[in-house]
Amino acid sequence: MSNRKASTAATISDVAKEAGVSTSTVSYVMSGNRPISKETREIVEAAMRRLKYSPRSSARALASSRSNVLGLVVPLRADVNVGVVMQFVTAVVTTARTFNQDVLLLTQDDAGSIERVTSQSMVDGLVMMDIEARDPRIPVLAKLDKPAVLIGMPDDPRGLSCVDFDFAGASRTAVRHLVELGHRGIAFIGSPPASLRRHATYADRALRGFEEACRELEVTHVSVACEANSKDLARALDKVFAGPEAITALLVHNEGLLPILRENLAAHSLSVPEDISVVVIAPADVATSAFLPWTAVSIPAMDIGRAAVEMVMDRLSLAKPAELRLIAPTLSEGASTAAVR
């Protein structure tokens, strides 16, 4: 029985003594890496509980060369929607915990943080958000010996695993839906100019998908980048409706505009969906939490984040090869689309 004052935290050998077994036995009941008789297992577990034992991650990491920590590189840019970022972060952290991994938060602008945490073996693997078409960090990541997963689809993954929403397919799905409703003139309100300029892959691909679908279906179309504020939205709408095209529908890929979109359309004497139909590409909860739910092609942030972590873990534990995964879009009808008048 235990009668020692734990002046300092219990170690594995304290537990071993307390249970009357060797340290290796204690280690094996924790890892399950070799069969332990039910009897001794219970003795050991009781001892651990009595001593409130919990293993030091540093000692474990040193001996096993595994930190049980994943690095997550998040963007801090003004042109990315923080709500969406948070959704991904939540998904990654939640999923990581199911693999008994913790998450180290790395910020994009902290140059060299990727190399630092990997060379110091602080992390077992990396997940990187907000990938650009020719992201300069990709060659860096490719050289590392740690598995890395990109959330986004760069031009050349260099053998890295990638996962992303099929933004091109999302645009196509949206356009097809609008065309089925009879719309023949569609405008795309896209990401902020900054996102397009640096070729954030979601921005590029959503736009390209839109243009391709419209050309293919012979739909009149126009596209405009837009900052997430009322002033720029006004400018964008002016441009859209000032043109010679008869625009009767909008595809909006910009979460920051959603809270102000309906009002700004009203300023053009356009009510949704009577005068103009709107489809948005956005996470489901932001699309449905609006006053009236938007018809949306939902960005499944949770699925993507989960997939990213699963792919890192696969490469870690199962030594699986790199893979590219594109998550298929689905459209859910809300109150913002109607047949053209």
Place this chain on the structure above:
Amino acid sequence: MSNRKASTAATISDVAKEAGVSTSTVSYVMSGNRPISKETREIVEAAMRRLKYSPRSSARALASSRSNVLGLVVPLRADVNVGVVMQFVTAVVTTARTFNQDVLLLTQDDAGSIERVTSQSMVDGLVMMDIEARDPRIPVLAKLDKPAVLIGMPDDPRGLSCVDFDFAGASRTAVRHLVELGHRGIAFIGSPPASLRRHATYADRALRGFEEACRELEVTHVSVACEANSKDLARALDKVFAGPEAITALLVHNEGLLPILRENLAAHSLSVPEDISVVVIAPADVATSAFLPWTAVSIPAMDIGRAAVEMVMDRLSLAKPAELRLIAPTLSEGASTAAVR
């Protein structure tokens, strides 16, 4: 000179051999914990460069009982503004790096994560956001041997360090400013009901400060909680203006309402600041990034986050006692306030 193939990463003894010194000398050139002659220092540093040496954090942590990692507990609640959360997170991560610390991301709903990461010595200290008046996690934190800093002011800090913006003072400052402009009827549009119900300390204190200031200055006042959406804002404004009080000014403590506030006031035929003055309590960048900048008492997220990290590090390195820090408010005039007509 180096001529060994680094089949595995270089260790401190590799560097020692390469430099022709002992491992402790290498260790001391890294830590600076004892004087090293300039000459040998340069030899060692050259060897480290040649071997691309970088120390393993796990070995270092094991030997020094310091992980160089801080835990950050972030809220994932629907009723807190994600933009504000991100500001704090950014501030904490950025500041932590200046102390050579990394940040482990812990989510609030992952019960037990606090105890897990501390008992495993994964973190040297903790920063916790979104504190409630009688937060159940406080007794837990107080029992730990790791320093913890709360961002928020609970009823009973239990000997923990706390830092926060002076939300009560912010409200007072705002009310005083409005009174000086001649306003004698002010409405407070506050945090979502959920935030008030769970007594998030920022929500409670801003409201209390408002009510106290108004009573003191004998100003007619009314306050209303509000979700961050257009529908609930409409309801809140209805309630404010339907009452018998002559409301000529608003104090808004709800970042999510800012993008839609002006339009919703317009729906009441009220234009800002001609018909109604508005002061907001919000981070500076969200207050000024609006179409027209709001007159604001700015929440200095960067200062608060920085202070939180500094306070953890003080307790860690200097063994300083716990302290309570309240950051003073300052009002900056924007385009949303004017003298009452």
Place this chain on the structure above:
DNA sequence: CTGTTAGCGCATTCAG
């Protein structure tokens, strides 16, 4: 100013 060496706490071979 520098070297030697004993741990830090755990995982894991090798014996039994």
Place this chain on the structure above:
DNA sequence: CTGAATGCGCTAACAG
């Protein structure tokens, strides 16, 4: 099925 012994890579006494 279990135990003893070795090493993971580094820090920090202690000893010059």
